Amino acid sequence: MAEESENWSRPDWWDDAACRGRHDLLSEFVTSAGIDQNRSRYTKQVIPWRLVQMCKHCPVNEICLETGMRDRYAIRGGTTPGQRDAIIRKERRDRAS
Numbered sequence: 001m002a003e004e005s006e007n008w009s010r011p012d013w014w015d016d017a018a019c020r021g022r023h024d025l026l027s028e029f030v031t032s033a034g035i036d037q038n039r040s041r042y043t044k045q046v047i048p049w050r051l052v053q054m055c056k057h058c059p060v061n062e063i064c065l066e067t068g069m070r071d072r073y074a075i076r077g078g079t080t081p082g083q084r085d086a087i088i089r090k091e092r093r094d095r096a097s
């Protein structure tokens, strides 16, 4: 695990991320999220309005979402982990029908 994080580097698109250096906004989401220990799922997910607007106008929001579909913790492309789970479930249902 340590080896993995030592080798991890930020992707090139991160240079253009609107939230780069905005830990003040990103931490508002983290502190508003709760995890149900029994189900290992987020039970309370609120994206601060300012963060929603920032993601909406971010120049890399599409690749942020695309590469973060399985991110279990962060806002990616203006979505919460729970919203991305819902997108994945819908895509599976659509493929099955």
Ligand code: SF4
Pocket: 017, 018, 019, 020, 054, 055, 056, 058, 059, 060, 061, 062, 064, 065, 075, 076, 077, 078
């Ligand atoms: S879409 Fe949102 S979370 Fe993703 S890089 Fe842009 S501002 Fe950050």
